[in-house]
Amino acid sequence: MEGGVIELSSDSSAPASPSAPAAEGLPSVAEVEQGLGLGQPPRHAHTVSDSDESVVAVEYEERTVCGDKDRQGVSSTAKKRPRFQCSNMAARRQLREEDKRERQRQRERRRAEQQLARAVKAAAAEQLRATKPGECVKYVEVQLDSSLLTDPYGGQLLLALQGADYRFSVQPAAVPRSVSWTRLVPGDSARLEAEVLVVRPWPELEQLVASGQLCAHARSLRADLPGRSVTLVVYGSDQYFRLQKTRRNQQLRGRVRGSEQGAGALEGPGVSRERLEEALAEVQLATGCCHRLVESPAALGALVAQFSKAVAERPYKLERQRKEQQQCDWFALADSKDCVRVDGEGNGLLRLWKQQLCQFNLATLETAEAVASKYQSPRALLQAYGRCESQRSAELLLQDLPIRRALGPLTSTRRVGPELSRKVHRFFTAGDADSLLAPE
Structure with missing residues (x-):
């Protein structure tokens, strides 16, 4: 042994026997194995006996069976997936059918509403036709x-x-x-x-x-x-x-004629x-x-x-x-002869004022134009009456208004006169509605 390393040399053709005598000055192989603990089997290791072989075989079979079961589970899962897919397709088909039925109901409802609306419109048109002249x-x-x-x-x-x-x-x-x-x-x-x-x-x-x-x-x-x-x-x-x-x-x-014979009296009372x-x-x-x-x-x-x-x-x-x-808002509107139309903007009020003045006896269109040119509305005339100092001056307010009878060189003028002036004043200021315009 040199440097703590043991070198073993043996001939491959003649293996060393444990009982062979060691070389001189060197330990034997058995001693080395015993010193290294190689002569005895490991503490946790054991030899494979028949029972161990059976156990190993059982474990192998169990693993094989488990593996087969795992593979079968995988294959069964793979086989079940189309079943889930089939059930989902059936649900989708059922939803589509329900949607189709709902759309059909909505179309029928809209069709019924349209028919009802057309019937109501036709009835309204028929009622309108039933009130028109000629029909x-x-x-x-x-x-x-x-x-x-x-x-x-x-x-x-x-x-x-x-x-x-x-x-x-x-x-x-x-x-x-x-x-x-x-x-x-x-x-x-x-x-x-x-x-x-x-x-x-x-x-x-x-x-x-x-x-x-x-x-x-x-x-x-x-x-x-x-x-x-x-x-x-x-x-x-x-x-x-x-x-x-x-x-x-x-x-x-x-x-x-002195004749007693005449026509008879009529029957009845x-x-x-x-x-x-x-x-x-x-x-x-x-x-x-x-x-x-x-x-x-x-x-x-x-x-x-x-x-x-x-x-x-x-x-x-x-x-x-x-x-x-x-x-026509608040304006009175008539469609008979000689009526004046007044719109919401006041167009026609001046003509209506002249028409009202023409209602007085002996008041011509020239007289109405003369009064309307001085007082453009009944309110203006009433305000003028209110500014008069006495009753007599108010009655004669319109008597001196000039009336132009014609145009051009043949024109002539005359006055409204006191009689018409009194009538207009009495008409607009009288408190008694039964009073006469021209009392005797």
């Missing part, structure tokens, strides 16, 4: 009492309605000889109009006037027709008065024209029933046709009046 008469039905057809004017009444293309029906009514109207509203039930015509022949009305029961009869009509506007139609009164006058003249001529007019005025003031005098079947048919047209056009005219009143 509205198609939606109004004239209801005639059956007793009207038994009178002499019944046939002419039907011809007048047929000639004007009005719908009509004949049926017993609550009030004999009455005419009423029903409006056929599109998409709704029929609606009864407020206007009612009640026809009374002259013999029947003569008895009521002579007995003083005409007002009581009118009140009974209003009670039988609550909430309705009743118009009393008197048929044949003028013919009676003409015949009455003829009989009086014949009797007078007979007396003048005898009512004068003045008494009839007084009775009808009393009925209108006491009960609110209007009246119309009709003398022939053709006139009665024309009257019913005129009332039918007025009843048919009533909603259209009321709607037009409402719209015009909204457009």
